[in-house]
Amino acid sequence: MRIGELSKRTGVSPRSLRYYEEQGLLTSSRSDAGQRHYSDAAVQRVSLIRQLFDAGMSSRVIATVLPCVDVPGDLGVAEETFTAMMRERDRIDADIAHLIETREALDVLIRANSRHRAELSTAPEPVAQSA
Numbered sequence: 001m002r003i004g005e006l007s008k009r010t011g012v013s014p015r016s017l018r019y020y021e022e023q024g025l026l027t028s029s030r031s032d033a034g035q036r037h038y039s040d041a042a043v044q045r046v047s048l049i050r051q052l053f054d055a056g057m058s059s060r061v062i063a064t065v066l067p068c069v070d071v072p073g074d075l076g077v078a079e080e081t082f083t084a085m086m087r088e089r090d091r092i093d094a095d096i097a098h099l100i101e102t103r104e105a106l107d108v109l110i111r112a113n114s115r116h117r118a119e120l121s122t123a124p125e126p127v128a129q130s131a
Contacts, residue, residue, distance in 0.1 A: 001037065001038050001039075001040070001042070002035055002036065002037060002038075003017055003018070003028075003035075003036045003038070005038075006038045006042055006043065006046065009043050010043055010046040010047065010050070012046055012050065017046070019059075020046070020049055020059075021036075023059040023060075023062075023063060024063055025045075025049050025059060025062055025063060025066060026038075026042060026045055026046065026049065028042070048066075048069065049062060049066075052065060055088070056088065056091075056092055056095075057088055061084055061087075061088055064080060064081065064084040065081050065084055065085065067080070067081065068080075068081035
């Protein structure tokens with residue numbers, strides 16, 4: 001199938017599909033006219049790539065994970081993939097911890113602002129001075 005058909009079947013833009021190829025995540029053959037042609041298996045491949053991106057992985061990390069799909073019986077590849085996925089999980093855990101700290105700092109500011117607003121709402125109105 002050509003790139004437009006793959007795009008329609010996966011919901012992924014042709015631009016993204018070309019990016020996946022540039023990153024070595026997806027392959028195609030070329031016609032004599034230079035048009036990309038994909039196998040039917042490319043639909044599942046693109047779906048997997050999208051899942052990995054949705055899990056927060058970069059294209060670099062995805063490139064280290066995909067060989068496990070391509071060569072499922074290779075223990076070395078499986079070990080490398082496991083290590084890459086654990087590293088990604090650790091990175092996500094660190095991101096979550098940072099977001100929690102950021103939320104807690106924002107909560108402190110929100111409480112301070114709430115107190116300030118309450119003080120302003122109970123303060124007497126300033127007397128206007130006449131000129």
